[in-house]
Amino acid sequence: MKLKGVDDRNHSEEIADCEILINRNDLPEISSDSYYWADLIGFQVIRKDSENIGVLDSFLETGSNDVMVVVGKNNNRNLIPFINRDVIKTVDMKGKFIIVDWNEIE
Secondary structure (H helix, E strand, C coil): CCCCCCCCHHHHHHCCCCCCCCCHHHCCCCCCCCCCHHHHCCCEEEECCCCEEEEEEEEEECCCCEEEEEECHHHCEEEEECCECCCEEEEECCCCEEEECCCCCC
16 A cells, blocks of 8 residues: 555654544445455354354454454354355345354354
């Protein structure tokens, strides 16, 4: 990414702790099986057998695939890989839930 007016390393280091914001309308279009993380935070995460695992709290970027941090019963945190079609079976944007095929739940 290139920021207007930031043309050298020294200037970029000066603003390294700043938060960068953009207008939602400026985000590029994405495919129907891709999602912006911010849109999914707060979704219910449900196993395909209808068991409610919890609420999507955040994501971790691991390099190989993104991982959902799902806060469940007793505030336990479950880590579930966000792998479309394999683990992630359904993302319902209107209903605000994600159905997963994942059995390694605490």
